[in-house]
Amino acid sequence: MRPNAQRIGLKGEEVKGLIYTAAKNTDGSIAVVVYNNNEAVYDLSIVLGNETYTTQIAPKAIQTIHLRSK
Numbered sequence: 001m002r003p004n005a006q007r008i009g010l011k012g013e014e015v016k017g018l019i020y021t022a023a024k025n026t027d028g029s030i031a032v033v034v035y036n037n038n039e040a041v042y043d044l045s046i047v048l049g050n051e052t053y054t055t056q057i058a059p060k061a062i063q064t065i066h067l068r069s070k
Helices: none
Strands: 006-008 018-024 030-036 042-048 051-057 061-067
Touching (some): 042 061
Antiparallel strands (some): 006 018, 018 030
């Protein structure tokens, strides 16, 4: 998340031990911050418009996912 980023809504299924938030940066990119408090890897999918982004988050890890338009 960059200075002056604005927090935006993020909808998703509730997963025990997974906490997330998102913000839109002034350049139009989106930062999604995810914390996995579980003991297992979690496969994560983010849908933004017509695009789907997939990644994994390690156990007990915090991860920032930076999404930019193509």
